Amino acid sequence: MAKPAQKVTLSPSRDIPFDKLLLSQANVRRIKAGISVEELAEDIARRGLLQSLSVRPVLADDGSDTGKFEIPAGGRRFQALSLLVKQKRLAKTTPIPCIVRDANSAILAEDDSLAENMQRAALHPLDQFRAFVALREKGQGDEEIAAAFFVTPQVVKQRLKLAAVAPALLELYADDEMTLEQLMAFTVNPDHERQVQVWEAIKSSWNKEPYQIRRFLTETSVRASDRRAVFVGVKAYEAAGGAMLHDLFQGDDGGWLEDPALLDRLVSEKLQAEAEVIATEGWKWIEVSLDLPYGYTHGLRRLSGDPAPMTDDEGVAHAKLLAEYRALEEEYEGQDELPEEVDTRLGVLEVAMEKLEARPLIFDTEDVARAGAFVTLDRYGELAVHRGFVRPEDEPREEIDVHSGEPVADGQGGDVEASASNNAGGAMITFGGQALEETTADDEDEGALKPLPERLLMELTAHRTLALREAVGRSPDVALTLLLIKLVGDTFRTSNSAGSCLEASVRHVYMSAQASDLKDSVVAKLVDDRHAEWEADLPLGDDAALWDYLTALDQGSRLSLLAHCLSFGINALHEKVNPYGAGISASGLTKRMTQSDLVARAVELDMVEAGWEPTADTYLNRVPKARILEAVREAKGEGTAQLLDHLKKGEMATEAERLLKGSGWLPDVLRRHDLEALDGAEGQGASDDEIDPDPADSVDLPAFLTAELPGDEASKVAAE
Template sequence: MSDLQIPLNRLKFGHEDGAGINARVVGRDEGIAELAANIHARGQIENLVVKEMGDGFYAVSNGNRRLAAFHMIFGEHAEEPINCTLREVDEAGAFEDSLTTAVTAKQLHPVDQYEAFAKLEERGKSNEEIARQYGMSEKEVRQALALGRLSPKIRQAWRAGDIAAETAQAFTLALDQKTQDKVFEKLARGGGRVQHWSVKRELGADALDRDVAQLVEFIGAEAYRAAGGTITEDLFGSSHIVSDEALLKQMARSILIAKCEELRADGWAWAELEGDLPHGARWWPQSDIRKLPYEGDELERRIKAAARVEEIDESDEWTDEMGEEADRLRVDIELIDAAARMRGFDAKKRKSLGCIVDVEEGKLTVLYGVKKPDNAKLSKGDPETAKRVQAALPSPKGNSVDEPEISNALLHRLSVQLTQAAATALIQDEQLALSVLLAGFGCYEGQGVEVSSNGLGAKRDTRGILGAEEMEKALPLALALKPAERISMLAQIAADALDFQGCALDQKDVHGSEVAICNAIDAKLFNPAMRGAFDAKDYFAGVSKALCLKAIEEALGADMARQQGKKQKTEIAAFALENVPPTGWLPMQLRHKGYDGPPKAKGKASPAANAKTKQPAKTAKAAAKKPAKKATKKTAKKR
């Protein structure tokens, strides 16, 4: 055995030597770029082990991945001298050398690896230097350092196999090691294995809605911090902890509005945010393109992504990670198709078509070539798609009884207000609350009431309702309660379990369970609770001019609506905000069976249209005696 330097272009891979002396088959090409980056930064540390092939060539029995890295650095025809160790063995001996190295080599435990990265940071290496030296992305370095900074107790539990890697990752959401240890000790006392979801719950990282969480990826954590928000970023998922959801949404909306303006400037007839369009707008008809004009490697990437999605869908070993991967790939496919569709419309076509802008999986998406509903015709394609398109189209002109559409975003806010009102009323009727709770336990997936107390109210953190979260402590407290106290607390739990998000009371065929619960609540309790929860300012600022006038007509009479109809939307909205709520009026989406506000009867004007007074009424009945105030010049602000 002897050490020597051999020109790179005289070295051959072990699997190219006769029957092959390289034992590794799977993974030969994995991580070569990272290995090349490290060799480039640190130089060659270990010799390649080689055997002679004849004619001045040598086959590598140990170090084939390093040989591939050298090719990446210098080029496979380079004469760069490479440090090697020559072993005088035959083909069988060289193969066993390769096998011995592969089998006996032990990779660092992940904890050891991450602790080592943390030491590099302590010794002054920057994230950029670590990334360059070890062929990692900046995010991978941040992930490694966060895991390396975990408390000694958490790291030891991970090293011993007491917690899984996913659980260790969840602990990085804690601000300091003291908090990590406190949460770990608390969860470990309950017995059983500490799970990642329970860690996130304790740290308050489970409350952020998925639709909001993806905006962090869309906006960027640094941009959010620069705007004044604080965030504990989930480096391994989307369970971020943000200080101001409203700020996050506002920043995202500004970017999306700017994109709409860019599209309109590019010749499109219209461009709108999906959340501002009527419910189901995504199914509005699109202009057909016979063949999408893909460019570059777009088609190749699309085929590859689609094949992977199909592979995941058909897999018998499906995991959450695979599901998330499939979601990301579907968005990638959509983005590729969207880019091709955009090129398929010339300036003439754009003048009559529009675009719908949204955020999906943290990426900006645009639906190009959408037809205006007034002029749209159903395509002759998939019948199910045709049904969705038909449902999304506005009602035929001249049908005065149809309600104008509201946006998805406003519908969601109204549904939250409905949930809050129902919860307020339900607490006051304990027997109904217990009935709702019992009925919910017997229904598939709750149907309007999440009986595990994971409803909308529970998102405000109602864990430990008795003051203790461990069964051995909570049970004695529960046993000590009087019967009436237990009933009162169960009523509170029932109220917290309600979750009507996405529900509208005028869609009885779609949301039967939620409607049933609302209709069971005493109207004397529900009506004041609903009016207290209804955000009139948000509603009138967010709906169309037509809906504002419809509310004025129902609450104050047709004559008043006609007078206001000649004004601008902002003036009409301001007038409606000041004069409609005192009448007890509520939008159709919030009217349950016992609703007692205007209109009293279809086609009849409210008595309020002809009454006179200045003070707002406290009840719908009293409001009928009071007049509408003159329109104010103040502009209603959009939320």
């Protein structure tokens, strides 16, 4: 016979005056958590008590009723009510809804307190987001919602943004198939279709980090901190109809501009407008380019101008700034450390004075008529104008005729690389275009190693040429030896020199193919600084004065100047071989590269110290996967290379960049072959005991690469 189910009896509820209630010592909550009592009190004052208190009668020692009730469950609500009573916003005798448990119940008071706190389920964050949306749809504003739930309006905007993610992704988050951090990353781009595309692309990948999601969602956009955006201005971009993307959950440097084509058009229009204003100064030509390559002034003569004097207002402003600066210096003279606000003010004064002291140059009108200017952007997005450069064909006819003895036709400037237009001032404005990237062979070819792409070889050897130039420039003995090799060749071999009494000369070698980071490299800065120092000292305008200056130099200075000048003729560039005679032949290229190795050995060139390192942009993404694995294998060993073998090209390049950082690995074209031979000789003497049997053991690898590989014993056990 079935046992009848026991009927459940619930405790009765009743209203009890507040002054009859007291907090039970059986309440298990001891540690503060959640919203504060003050916020809970404000919430009760706004919407009333949403949940009754659980109480038990307090009995006297003899078991009689005292008329008081203790609260084992609901202590924080009682404390919030107490605060309202203390603030005289609630009367002491106000009836409080309570559930009254029998004083002699078999269930302990601690049991009630524990159950109330443990048997509740916290609201899922997605339900919070959707609840905020419901409140917004029913007419409540962000400020009103924020005040009701004691959060900031920014938090409200964030939760509303999370609720606006693609519904399919919200369902994944609800099923715990996506983390909150990943969901937050998807809010960067409001395009639901694109959000789903990105998730489909990465859901099976090892890398589903939020930063990767943000990168994919903004890969076709331009950061507001980009110099083009700084130059145009976000307001001007938005006024032209451009859309912005913003990240509400982390710093985004002002967001992303979603229409790069519109931005580029605005940059071009603004640069051209600036060029047209500069053209009214009377220049013969103006070249506009977003990026001027390293060595863009090669072959041009720079005009020397006089700094423009300050106006009366500028002079008064400068004197006032200088007086304040000196007064602060005198006031705090002798102190070991300046107060922070004083140090900041001195910095502001210095910048203001430097701005006034940086005077524009005034050029001779006749020189301006034959010279030109370059208009570009600096790295901070500011307009940069470099005035006063004369092309060889624009030099005065008389001067050229005397030196060359050849007739010169009138010219209007060099080749125009892009569209050009004459403005009202008559200047030819040209827009220099960037060289197109050559396409490489199939990056996914898993066959034998293919030769490096021509463009990449040219860029790599441009780095090496500039590093050699810097090294020879500080090595007078090597420069002198190099010059003697040239002179011996001219003296003892057939020479076709003409137009000069001495064939020895330096032709500034222009690197037509170069990576974007070359002009900002360490060696470029060293070369430019050394050149600027000599240029500041040399009296270049008068041959007689230059002769006197050079003859007065000490021998060490003369050799240093010789080395510097000779370094500009260094040409270690790999160039395309032309079998039909024009350009360089195969044998000529071999001879050039062999001699550059001799020079590199003489100056002890180290391309690692020169600042080159293999990154995804400079090398790894430019070569097939086999080349990437070869680099990792040479730097970290076969074991590490095998761990990367299964990755896709982009992931392999990224991980290889991390592994190769600081390793000193160089592609063959950048290596010193004499050092390779020396290392090989030393390696032959190593015993088997000295060789690490598994180089991967000592490499700091990410977790996904250190997991047991299929075939390992641990993997076999797991598979069973």
